[in-house]
Amino acid sequence: MTQTITIDPVTRIEGHSKITIKLDDDGQVDVARLHITQFRGFEKFTEGRPYQEMPSLTARTCGICPISHLLASAKACDDLMAVAIPAAAAMLRRVINFGQLIQSHALSFFHLSSPDLLLGMDSDPANRHILGVAAKFPELARDGIWLRKFGQQMIERLSSKRIHPAWIVPGGVASPLSEAVRDQILAELPQALAIARKTLDWFKPVIGNFQAEIDSFANFPSMFLGLVGPDGAIEHYDGHLRVVDAQRKIVVDKIEARDYATYIGEAVEPDSYLKSPYFKPVGYPAGLYRVGPLARLNVCERMGTPLAEQELADFRALQPEGAVLSSFHFHYARLVEIVYALERVAELLASPEILSRDVRATAGPNRREGVGISEAPRGTLIHNYRIDADGLIIWANLIIATGHNNLAMNQGITQVAKRFVDGKQLAEGALNRVEAVIRCYDPCLSCSTHALGEMPLRIELFDASGALIDTCERG
Amino acid sequence: MPKIITLKIAGTEIKADEGSTILDVARTNDIFIPTLCSFKGLSNVGACRLCMVEVRGVPRLLPACATTIVEGMDVTVDSPKVGKYRKMIVELLLAERNHICAACVSNGHCELQALAQRLGVHHTRYPYRYPRLKVDASHVRFNYDPNRCVLCTRCMRACEEVEGARTWNVMGRGINSVMVTDLHQPWGESPSCTSCSKCVHVCPTGALSEKGCAVGEMVPRENVFTYLKSMRYSGR
Numbered sequence: 196m197t198q199t200i201t202i203d204p205v206t207r208i209e210g211h212s213k214i215t216i217k218l219d220d221d222g223q224v225d226v227a228r229l230h231i232t233q234f235r236g237f238e239k240f241t242e243g244r245p246y247q248e249m250p251s252l253t254a255r256t257c258g259i260c261p262i263s264h265l266l267a268s269a270k271a272c273d274d275l276m277a278v279a280i281p282a283a284a285a286m287l288r289r290v291i292n293f294g295q296l297i298q299s300h301a302l303s304f305f306h307l308s309s310p311d312l313l314l315g316m317d318s319d320p321a322n323r324h325i326l327g328v329a330a331k332f333p334e335l336a337r338d339g340i341w342l343r344k345f346g347q348q349m350i351e352r353l354s355s356k357r358i359h360p361a362w363i364v365p366g367g368v369a370s371p372l373s374e375a376v377r378d379q380i381l382a383e384l385p386q387a388l389a390i391a392r393k394t395l396d397w398f399k400p401v402i403g404n405f406q407a408e409i410d411s412f413a414n415f416p417s418m419f420l421g422l423v424g425p426d427g428a429i430e431h432y433d434g435h436l437r438v439v440d441a442q443r444k445i446v447v448d449k450i451e452a453r454d455y456a457t458y459i460g461e462a463v464e465p466d467s468y469l470k471s472p473y474f475k476p477v478g479y480p481a482g483l484y485r486v487g488p489l490a491r492l493n494v495c496e497r498m499g500t501p502l503a504e505q506e507l508a509d510f511r512a513l514q515p516e517g518a519v520l521s522s523f524h525f526h527y528a529r530l531v532e533i534v535y536a537l538e539r540v541a542e543l544l545a546s547p548e549i550l551s552r553d554v555r556a557t558a559g560p561n562r563r564e565g566v567g568i569s570e571a572p573r574g575t576l577i578h579n580y581r582i583d584a585d586g587l588i589i590w591a592n593l594i595i596a597t598g599h600n601n602l603a604m605n606q607g608i609t610q611v612a613k614r615f616v617d618g619k620q621l622a623e624g625a626l627n628r629v630e631a632v633i634r635c636y637d638p639c640l641s642c643s644t645h646a647l648g649e650m651p652l653r654i655e656l657f658d659a660s661g662a663l664i665d666t667c668e669r670g
Numbered sequence: 671m672p673k674i675i676t677l678k679i680a681g682t683e684i685k686a687d688e689g690s691t692i693l694d695v696a697r698t699n700d701i702f703i704p705t706l707c708s709f710k711g712l713s714n715v716g717a718c719r720l721c722m723v724e725v726r727g728v729p730r731l732l733p734a735c736a737t738t739i740v741e742g743m744d745v746t747v748d749s750p751k752v753g754k755y756r757k758m759i760v761e762l763l764l765a766e767r768n769h770i771c772a773a774c775v776s777n778g779h780c781e782l783q784a785l786a787q788r789l790g791v792h793h794t795r796y797p798y799r800y801p802r803l804k805v806d807a808s809h810v811r812f813n814y815d816p817n818r819c820v821l822c823t824r825c826m827r828a829c830e831e832v833e834g835a836r837t838w839n840v841m842g843r844g845i846n847s848v849m850v851t852d853l854h855q856p857w858g859e860s861p862s863c864t865s866c867s868k869c870v871h872v873c874p875t876g877a878l879s880e881k882g883c884a885v886g887e888m889v890p891r892e893n894v895f896t897y898l899k900s901m902r903y904s905g906r
């Protein structure tokens with residue numbers, strides 16, 4: 196008879212997750228699973244709507260990274276209109292995408308993960324949050340808050356609205372960039388870059404302290420998926436998809452957005468509302484791959500900016516042969532990406548062309564199907580729409596980053612649960628590690644960004660006869 | 671010279687031309703009365719009932735847009751009673767169709783949304799009906815989304831009274847009423863529509879819009895009507 200431990204979030208916010216850990220007859224962890232109850236039905240809901248509404252409609256699927264949905268959606272709409280958007284519009288979309296990446300990575304690293312990293316996985320949960328960090332490491336906490344605000348303000352300044360801006364539109368962006376806004380962002384860039392470098396300089400030497408986590412945090416060979424530019428450099432807005440294996444050898448390259456479905460299949464599992472994408476040529480479930488910051492650093496050949504290039508070299512030194520495999524290194528990858536984003540924003544804003552007034556292409560629906568792909572902070576985001584002759588949506592498919600990582604997250608929690616969870620007892624620190632694995636992927640669940648950076652949990656332990664023998668609750 | 675009438679609106683003594691409506695006088699004197707179906711330059715139908723006011727000595731509420739002033743009238747524009755009804759009407763309008771402002775072309779420029787804000791409607795007490803109404807995007811220049819229509823018939827009156835085309839009509843009765851073009855054929859195939867865009871620019875909500883607008887970009891061009899309106903008044 197098998198036993199099941201359930202880690203269940205206390206319902207504060209709707210639409211979140213639950214972790215079940217199944218024990219085998221010997222009371223040892225057999226398999227662990229994350230159940231996510233969001234997203235299904237959304238695609239259906241958009242049927243019959245004019246395609247121009249899709250950016251704003253889909254941005255509503257996620258309150259955490261609306262910019263990413265706006266971008267993938269607007270790109271799918273550009274494709275439906277069959278237009279090439281003006282160069283300045285593409286540059287501005289890149290800048291706002293980096294703004295989103297910086298704020299999201301800062302949130303993930305400083306607000307959500309630094310408590311575990313700085314205070315320790317087994318530290319008192321009552322203080323294991325950003326305020327606890329602020330008490331002990333005031334400078335780091337201040338830096339994190341400042342950096343996140345910088346990213347948020349970039350978005351706000353560009354679109355004059357922080358959440359769900361309607362600035363990114365089919366065909367380009369709604370309004371050009373003013374010199375004043377450009378100068379405001381440029382003025383703050385040096386401080387942002389200084390913080391990012393300082394954090395990396397602090398983080399790199401202490402990575403070794405987490406060897407147990409590095410070894411067990413979803414540390415397994417897998418493929419990686421991400422966008423790369425025409426020259427194989429890291430890419431967040433355009434380019435083509437590349438898949439590499441655990442040795443970092445290219446499996447497939449130059450996948451055009453429109454051909455994604457040839458390579459990515461989507462399996463539906465009965466106990467989760469999140470689809471499980473897999474790499475079709477390998478099949479399901481063996482075609483497991485990962486997306487996100489770690490994947491992007493693994494798929495690319497170079498960063499293309501001086502400081503980030505050096506950081507990539509250091510990062511690669513973690514695993515000189517092949518890809519960096521431990522999901523623990525998502526944290527490191529995020530810091531490298533912040534440096535890269537800041538360098539690229541500086542480059543983009545320095546170009547006079549970015550101030551062009553020509554920022555929008557107009558056209559009606561010229562194609563019946565469109566695909567838009569961009570890299571969200573958490574990984575590859577795919578929007579695929581089909582429309583009728585009048586431009587009304589007849590079918591839509593969205594693959595979100597958390598979906599791509601679904602199979603990998605399950606494998607990751609199983610791995611860490613096997614090592615840290617003892618079926619006989621519920622040690623808080625052990626369960627915190629299970630949760631910390633999920634946090635590496637930074638899944639876009641409402642509860643994963645809960646105010647104090649701690650997922651509200653309820654854990655129940657049942658014995659073989661189904662009787663409740665232990666509970667553990669927090670949040 | 672029209673006769674001058676003296677009346678009281680919201681406690682203020684006012685003199686106005688005979689034949690004016692309570693709404694005309696209130697507007698000239700900067701007194702706010704919410705409206706939705708009324709549009710300056712078009713006939714009044716008194717359909718939305720948002721402009722209901724209390725008139726001393728009259729037991730029932732009267733629509734300000736369709737009630738002409740009389741000597742010595744004492745009008746209350748904002749009592750708890752009218753406030754209650756107005757709120758209820760806006761809530762019912764929102765619950766009747768599908769209003770998702772965040773994804774709407776008229777977000778930020780919508781009269782219904784502005785009224786809801788002004789009247790403090792942040793939720794509705796009535797269950798949403800979630801009708802599944804088909805968007806008509808067959809016209810080359812315009813979209814018609816019945817999911818956002820409040821059946822004010824401003825489009826129909828603009829089309830008939832100003833443009834002279836009478837493309838728009840009301841089909842069905844009561845809660846099942848919907849605006850249709852001609853004999854309920856796709857707008858793009860309408861034999862009567864001249865594509866003048868007047869209906870689009872008098873529509874108070876995001877039901878009628880110019881194609882190609884992204885969210886919040888449908889801004890009604892009110893000045894299109896200014897000239898026509900003044901022509902109309904001078905000829906009255």
Ligand code: SF4
Binds near residue numbers: 771774777778781
């Ligand atoms: S028509 Fe007005 S109230 Fe309705 S969704 Fe659009 S903005 Fe909101």
Ligand code: SF4
Binds near residue numbers: 823875
């Ligand atoms: S389409 Fe617009 S103008 Fe016409 S009845 Fe509906 S809300 Fe009024």
Ligand code: FES
Binds near residue numbers: 705706708715716719
């Ligand atoms: S404005 Fe008077 S009834 Fe509509």
